[in-house]
Amino acid sequence: MAEQTMITLNNGTVIPQIGLGVFRTPDGETTVNAVRAALEAGYRHIDTAMIYRNESSVGEGVRQSGIAREDVFVTTKLWNDDIRAHRAKAAFDESLERLGFDYVDLYLIHWPADGWQQAWDDLQEIAASGRAKAIGVSNFHQHHINELLANSDVVPAVDQIESSPQFTNQELVDFVHGHGMAAEAWSPLGGTGGNLLSSPLLAEIGAKYGKSAAQIVIRWHIQRGMVVLPKSVHAERIRQNIDVFDFALTDEDMAAINTLSTGHRNSADPDNFDF
Numbered sequence: 001m002a003e004q005t006m007i008t009l010n011n012g013t014v015i016p017q018i019g020l021g022v023f024r025t026p027d028g029e030t031t032v033n034a035v036r037a038a039l040e041a042g043y044r045h046i047d048t049a050m051i052y053r054n055e056s057s058v059g060e061g062v063r064q065s066g067i068a069r070e071d072v073f074v075t076t077k078l079w080n081d082d083i084r085a086h087r088a089k090a091a092f093d094e095s096l097e098r099l100g101f102d103y104v105d106l107y108l109i110h111w112p113a114d115g116w117q118q119a120w121d122d123l124q125e126i127a128a129s130g131r132a133k134a135i136g137v138s139n140f141h142q143h144h145i146n147e148l149l150a151n152s153d154v155v156p157a158v159d160q161i162e163s164s165p166q167f168t169n170q171e172l173v174d175f176v177h178g179h180g181m182a183a184e185a186w187s188p189l190g191g192t193g194g195n196l197l198s199s200p201l202l203a204e205i206g207a208k209y210g211k212s213a214a215q216i217v218i219r220w221h222i223q224r225g226m227v228v229l230p231k232s233v234h235a236e237r238i239r240q241n242i243d244v245f246d247f248a249l250t251d252e253d254m255a256a257i258n259t260l261s262t263g264h265r266n267s268a269d270p271d272n273f274d275f
Helices: 029-040 055-065 080-084 088-099 116-128 142-151 170-178 200-209 213-223 235-242 251-258
Strands: 006-008 014-016 045-047 073-078 106-109 135-138 158-162 182-186
Touching (some): 014 073, 029 235, 055 073, 106 158, 116 142, 135 142, 135 182, 200 213
Parallel strands (some): 135 158, 158 182
């Protein structure tokens, strides 16, 4: 397996381009084992959030792996209720306690809930303390980022957004990249709302390279310059998802995959969510 690629964020922090996502991964042994399997397979990036309710298991998985904490990039996120209650600093302390860490590598505002502007100020203080190596946002549209940049000198390191061949979100990806931020893809394989991985086109492209549909999609994200966060609890699938650095898609392959776009989200619109 080839060593995975890295992206340098706008504050100099280096992020591995593939991370294990643990959204909806049950707390306890399931998450601990998934994290361990990922780290054994060569992942060095785990993405969790307070609302996933599995931060403590992520921390335990990292510890059980035997890999030094400083060699694993860990992201967690500030949830909407805490944004609205203006308790970003307290929520961050609680996340650190659950993880069992004295810092995280990346801390994100999870959604642009009411009060996110104050939360961004608080995240800057957290970053200044050294307890978050980088800070950023998630599910922010262009207008949210424009408002943030109009009121802050600190540019988010990343915007983590929904993106897959079914919903490329390419205009926002281009905007984020154009402002010196990294774009991270959640639900990169299309999520539960679609049947992306059964696409005959992906099967056809995969056959050329001896790769699965999922591996083709992950490689497509990599070549778009995305940080990609596939999730699985199965050790073999976890291994497959990072085994994408021994081939490259052609420009024709990339263009063909782009034709799978429906323009429809599989999840909530950041301008219209009720949680």
